[in-house]
Amino acid sequence: MSKPISLQSVQAAAERLRGVAVLTPLLTSAELDRRLGARIFLKPESLQHIGAFKFRGAYNRLVQCDEAERARGVVAFSSGNHAQGIAYAAQLLGMQATIVMPIDAPAIKREGTEALGARVRLYDRLTESREQIAADIASATGAILVPAFDDVDVMAGQGTCGLELVEQLGSQHLKPELLLSPVGGGGLMAGVSTAVKGLAPQCRVIGVEPEHYDDHVLSRAAGVRMKINPASTTACDSLMATQPGELTWAVNGELVDDFYSVSESEVARAISFAFRYLKLVVEPGGAVGLAALLSGRVLPAANSIVGVILSGGNIDPATHAACLAQFPQP
Amino acid sequence: MSKPISLQSVQAAAERLRGVAVLTPLLTSAELDRRLGARIFLKPESLQHIGAFKFRGAYNRLVQCDEAERARGVVAFSSGNHAQGIAYAAQLLGMQATIVMPIDAPAIKREGTEALGARVRLYDRLTESREQIAADIASATGAILVPAFDDVDVMAGQGTCGLELVEQLGSQHLKPELLLSPVGGGGLMAGVSTAVKGLAPQCRVIGVEPEHYDDHVLSRAAGVRMKINPASTTACDSLMATQPGELTWAVNGELVDDFYSVSESEVARAISFAFRYLKLVVEPGGAVGLAALLSGRVLPAANSIVGVILSGGNIDPATHAACLAQFPQP
Numbered sequence: 001m002s003k004p005i006s007l008q009s010v011q012a013a014a015e016r017l018r019g020v021a022v023l024t025p026l027l028t029s030a031e032l033d034r035r036l037g038a039r040i041f042l043k044p045e046s047l048q049h050i051g052a053f054k055f056r057g058a059y060n061r062l063v064q065c066d067e068a069e070r071a072r073g074v075v076a077f078s079s080g081n082h083a084q085g086i087a088y089a090a091q092l093l094g095m096q097a098t099i100v101m102p103i104d105a106p107a108i109k110r111e112g113t114e115a116l117g118a119r120v121r122l123y124d125r126l127t128e129s130r131e132q133i134a135a136d137i138a139s140a141t142g143a144i145l146v147p148a149f150d151d152v153d154v155m156a157g158q159g160t161c162g163l164e165l166v167e168q169l170g171s172q173h174l175k176p177e178l179l180l181s182p183v184g185g186g187g188l189m190a191g192v193s194t195a196v197k198g199l200a201p202q203c204r205v206i207g208v209e210p211e212h213y214d215d216h217v218l219s220r221a222a223g224v225r226m227k228i229n230p231a232s233t234t235a236c237d238s239l240m241a242t243q244p245g246e247l248t249w250a251v252n253g254e255l256v257d258d259f260y261s262v263s264e265s266e267v268a269r270a271i272s273f274a275f276r277y278l279k280l281v282v283e284p285g286g287a288v289g290l291a292a293l294l295s296g297r298v299l300p301a302a303n304s305i306v307g308v309i310l311s312g313g314n315i316d317p318a319t320h321a322a323c324l325a326q327f328p329q330p
Numbered sequence: 331m332s333k334p335i336s337l338q339s340v341q342a343a344a345e346r347l348r349g350v351a352v353l354t355p356l357l358t359s360a361e362l363d364r365r366l367g368a369r370i371f372l373k374p375e376s377l378q379h380i381g382a383f384k385f386r387g388a389y390n391r392l393v394q395c396d397e398a399e400r401a402r403g404v405v406a407f408s409s410g411n412h413a414q415g416i417a418y419a420a421q422l423l424g425m426q427a428t429i430v431m432p433i434d435a436p437a438i439k440r441e442g443t444e445a446l447g448a449r450v451r452l453y454d455r456l457t458e459s460r461e462q463i464a465a466d467i468a469s470a471t472g473a474i475l476v477p478a479f480d481d482v483d484v485m486a487g488q489g490t491c492g493l494e495l496v497e498q499l500g501s502q503h504l505k506p507e508l509l510l511s512p513v514g515g516g517g518l519m520a521g522v523s524t525a526v527k528g529l530a531p532q533c534r535v536i537g538v539e540p541e542h543y544d545d546h547v548l549s550r551a552a553g554v555r556m557k558i559n560p561a562s563t564t565a566c567d568s569l570m571a572t573q574p575g576e577l578t579w580a581v582n583g584e585l586v587d588d589f590y591s592v593s594e595s596e597v598a599r600a601i602s603f604a605f606r607y608l609k610l611v612v613e614p615g616g617a618v619g620l621a622a623l624l625s626g627r628v629l630p631a632a633n634s635i636v637g638v639i640l641s642g643g644n645i646d647p648a649t650h651a652a653c654l655a656q657f658p659q660p
Contacts, residue, residue: 025355030379030418046609049360088360108606275650276438279376279611279643313609317654320605324647 003254004152004247007198010159010191013060017160020092021056022048024161026168031277036293038300041176043165044280046313050112052238052286053161053188053311054085054148060157061146062089070095072142077101077130080109081238081312082148087116098143100134106237106316126231149187150245159191165307166199176203178300179307180289183207183216183259185241186248188311193255196307203307206298207252207259208288210234214261215243216252225249235264235319238285238312260298266291271323272330274310281320286312294330333584334482334577337528340489340521343390347490350422351386352378354491356498361607366623368630371506373495374610376643380442382568382616383491383518383641384415384478390487391476392419400425402472407431407460410439411568411642412478417446428473430464436567436646456561479517480575489521495637496529506533508630509637510619513537513546513589515571516578518641523585526637536628537582537589538618540564544591545573546582555579565594565649568615568642590628596621598653602660604640611650616642624660 027042045053062074073096076086083099090097097118101110102125114120121137123130138145147154162179169176179196183189189207196203207216212232219226227243234240244252267284270291274282282290289308292298300306357372375383392404403426406416413429420427427448431440432455444450451467453460468475477484492509499506509526513519519537526533537546542562549556557573564570574582597614600621604612612620619638622628630636 022358025357027355027377028352044609047357051607051609275611275647277381279374279381281605281609281611317605317651317658321647321651321654324651328647 009156010195013156014160044310050084051314052081054081057154057157058085059089061153075137075143077134083113087118149185155190158188159195162192162195176307177304181309184239190248190251208292210236211261216259236285262291266295268323269327272327281313283315339486340525343486344490374640380414381644382411384411387484387487388415389419391483405467405473407464413443417448479515485520488518489525492522492525506637507634511639514569520578520581538622540566541591546589566615592621596625599657601653602657611643613645
């Protein structure tokens with residue numbers, strides 16, 4: 001099957017995002033390098049607008065709307081980061097955004113979405129269909145529905161974070177040998193794997209999931225897209241997609257070398273590590289790649305160049321404090 | 331009085347630190363810019379080795395030791411960040427470090443110092459003289475005593491953080507119009523004001539202190555170095571110097587345009603803001619510049635270019651959680 005996006009799609013998205021998205025820095029930590037015996041480069045998308053990479057894909061999609069489309073607005077469903085990404089991109093472009101969001105989304109994400117001028121329509125994850133609610137809004141208002149991940153412009157936009165990572169390493173005359181990225185629906189992973197394999201084909205690319213939302217691990221083993229139980233819980237609210245996207249899987253099924261899962265406590269420890277040693281606020285879903293390294297589930301080769309995407313930092317203070325209390329010596 | 335350091339001292343320090351210190355990024359926040367109506371550029375020295383700018387000065391001092399001096403080791407007294415800066419610089423240079431540290435220093439700082447291979451000698455701030463203890467160790471062992479701020483190499487090293495800030499703005503074709511930096515003993519302030527006034531003479535440079543440790547505010551008003559009550563308390567443990575340094579004041583008394591102080595609750599709110607909107611872990615002493623802006627004590631001109639040094643991120647989880655709880659909507 002031909003892939004729905006290419007390195008060129010990601011590069012075109014990077015042009016659209018230039019001067020609009022935050023060019024997030026590439027960070028290093030002597031403590032992390034010492035522990036892992038490798039050279040770890042962190043891409044903290046927590047420092048992106050709205051505290052997560054999601055702004056990239058949202059803006060890359062919406063900036064391509066014509067005037068009539070902009071006037072009709074945008075609708076999206078999301079547990080939070082996609083919501084804020086759409087809301088902020090819409091605000092910059094003068095569009096009205098309506099977000100369909102689960103009742104149990106972290107308060108920080110709902111408030112953040114509303115503060116960006118979006119309307120929020122709450123729904124119950126177990127009894128209502130967010131797809132139906134969003135489709136109804138779209139058909140009633142003519143608003144464009146922007147999916148959280150299964151969309152070529154969204155995927156290409158998210159990939160700019162991987163493109164930047166490879167370019168930032170390149171400016172230090174380095175090439176990534178291993179790259180870890182969180183995987184929810186697979187939009188970030190698809191964009192990032194496209195960019196990284198396009199520019200550094202020898203790099204091993206790994207997707208990381210929470211253990212109860214390991215639909216990519218299962219799909220890889222089965223050879224087809226598998227769906228997991230949507231009633232499972234995880235602190236990684238941003239990675240709660242239950243099945244790989246159709247378009248994202250067409251990319252990730254081919255380009256991603258391996259999928260791993262991490263436990264809830266490994267994630268909590270990574271969040272505490274980020275607080276103590278990196279001085280970064282990282283949300284659970286954003287910390288899975290770091291957790292895979294710190295837990296020893298993924299072992300980088302000695303002195304190898306490793307990229308890790310920390311995909312977001314939108315975490316409630318209470319959840320954050322609980323992780324620090326659980327792992328006072330991370 | 332001629333000034334003890336120059337722009338050239340800071341530039342020479344930058345050469346020594348190149349590839350050794352972290353080139354910390356310059357970060358922006360749409361939320362911060364919106365609130366202040368200005369273009370705010372944050373220099374997060376929390377992302378520096380040991381979580382604070384102090385590594386810069388320590389390394390700049392110790393790397394200039396000859397072999398015989400290195401063999402005798404180094405001694406320093408510090409509430410924590412200078413301790414860790416000295417400990418890490420000594421470790422890189424193969425020197426034994428001994429740190430004289432108050433019993434009430436945050437646990438995270440004492441543990442961090444010991445983890446870097448330093449010996450720690452605890453003392454009571456109210457009944458013992460850290461200067462005497464350190465001098466005794468130096469005379470018994472021949473170790474070099476490195477002051478936390480009143481030393482030309484330490485001051486020049488800290489200034490590299492300001493030099494980088496101006497250069498990073500310059501690479502975006504911008505010049506700082508206003509710069510805020512925390513002030514404890516004045517070492518960072520002296521290096522930074524030297525660099526900034528040297529490269530951007532029109533920039534207004536402001537030092538910020540905790541309200542009960544406002545010895546620079548008082549000294550500016552009096553025209554001479556004033557000492558405040560050492561029994562005062564503040565959460566800003568890294569800014570608890572009771573009097574401007576002699577050498578640092580020779581610089582800061584002339585180059586710093588204004589000194590301001592901020593309240594403890596303004597600092598706590600800035601820490602909560604950094605968590606929620608910047609996704610950065612900032613310690614109390616590191617947050618005073620941000621606090622001066624968020625509280626409205628310092629008002630930048632509309633659309634002006636403002637640099638803010640976030641000088642460190644070494645904060646205990648309990649203190650951090652308390653700030654977030656005190657200001658849930660910062």
